[in-house]
Amino acid sequence: MTDKKKVLVQVKDLVQTFNAGKKNEVKAIQDVTFDIYEGETLGLVGESGSGKTTTGRAIIRLYDPTSGEVLFEGKDIAKLKNGSKEMLDFRRQTQMIFQDPYASLNPRMKVKDIIAEGLDIHHLVNSEKERDDRVAELLEEVGLNADHSTRYPHEFSGGQRQRIGIARALAVEPKFIIADEPISALDVSIQAQVVNLMKDIQDKQGLTYLFIAHDLSMVKYISDRIAVMHYGKIVELASSDEVYNHPLHPYTESLLSAIPEPDPDTERLRVPIPYDAAKVEDDRPRKMVEVYPGHFVFAAEDEIQGYKDAAAKAHAND
């Protein structure tokens, strides 16, 4: 990662608490801090309930943050007023692709109306013809036939629906796309098609992605950098090679040791490393510390040196 890269999204000490002050209070994410650079793909991994989706939704301001801030191009999005021009503009520049291609498309709308909804809201087209042309262009961009625009979602397969969801997100020419588990509902052979499509579009349009997933091998493939979440906190953040080759936080080590590979010999020898939360999740204050250039770990004061030594040792063997 070069230092010259421009920061597009800055997340600072973000806290999201649901039912605050009540008996059923949930601290979904705590003190989450990270940057997303323009043009990169940041992968966000973690088990269910770790706060990945909440983080994504907070960044796109589907929630009002409890504390902390999210800056998009330097502007605090929590301060944008609903209905204001700035808010509308922010909504155009950030788009989302959802997990379930069956639930995320309105079954009673034609494909062209689903895709063009954003165009209408943001007044990006001036005539019916321009609208149809733009929809046709978008459908072709995601590998679908332009003739399909008058069909309804149920006429498409899961992979095709996910392509429609991508076309809808692209319609308003966003800068930043949050993809929340965009491939986990798809078959293996279709997953690769959708991931390739997302990569192609990124190369062409210079998009920035936040790619949320629990399938670690796919995340490694698509991401430039990876953030690992556990219990509402980011525990490790580094370039994707760095996270996979030199994991430092015990949770990351445990997670990586459990990924099955399509190789019987490897699997026969696999010994998953159990994760002992007690060791690294006591009540001591912890923060993200850069223990090696570009490699951050969530650590307490007295743990820092240990991580630094481990990182230096791992790199000595490179």
Added chain:
Amino acid sequence: MDRILDVKDLAIDFATFAGPVHAIRHVSFHLDKGETLAIVGESGSGKSVTMRTVMGLLANNASITSGEVLLEGDDILKKSEKEMNAMRGNDVAMIFQDPMTSLDPTMTIGKQVAEPLLLHNDISKKAALKEAVRTLELVGINDAESRLNDYPHQFSGGQRQRIVIAIAIINHPKILIADEPTTALDVTIQAQIIHLLKDLQTKIDTAIIFITHDLGVVAGIADRVEVMYAGKIIEYGDVDEVFYNPQHPYTWGLLEAMPTLETKRDRLFAIPGTPPDLLDPPKGDAFAPRNPFAMQIDTEQEPPFFPVSPTHYAATWLLHPDAPKVEVPEEIKRRWGIWAAKHPAKEAD
């Protein structure tokens, strides 16, 4: 080896408004005592339907148009509903994909685990609950006795799947069918459940049929593997044979499409296109339209099974003696290399 299940020439149609969907198109396979057979395929390939037939759980619009399913020599397709009820949960048990929906939310765990025992055996409630505690401990639920009166929502996803497994194994079934049992779970929990299933298999001596689309999981658990596509088995063999000496282009595609942690290419390999419509299955090899190695004959005539070894068969015309040699993908070459290194003698000819 003792054969416990023999499925012969099974064909199943589903009646729909558009006409019959040929979901299973003449499938034959067998299962030996104590082994783990993995069935791999995409959604719609027929893997779940095949297993539901073995459980006698087909939907009302399904009709079995040919074949037999022999459980220790008895054709279960000829059994009455009463006989099937005696078999289900006793000789053959099933674990479903989603542990959130396969437990009854209004019934205590103790009752749910003891239920199959009470249904199939002449046993007192007290004794059944005692056995439920033992089984729950076997599947790794700590302090099971004090949790018998808890409800499913009081357990985590991984624990719920353990409870589902306890229900399935309490009668020591001869066959345990696991339909994507780890798909809904996180990767660390998935590893624990797979370890548990392997461990249980040695303890209660059951044969396991493991349905999944995750080849990583298959590599870790299976003794033998069957690959299904468009309602047919297209390749089967021992786990090493299918992973290191694959022969069918569809198997190649599946193996190539999985990014391993080492993958660092610009693009992922993707099998082009989508599976065929089984309302009107294509003539010839159903995979031909998506197959870069397809020949003229693939579009005309269905390939038979060609033997690769006494235990390994693949239905592709590429194995015909007159077929041209094709340039196999890099990833498959790498796998064949591992196979050759393991079997130097066979490589000589």
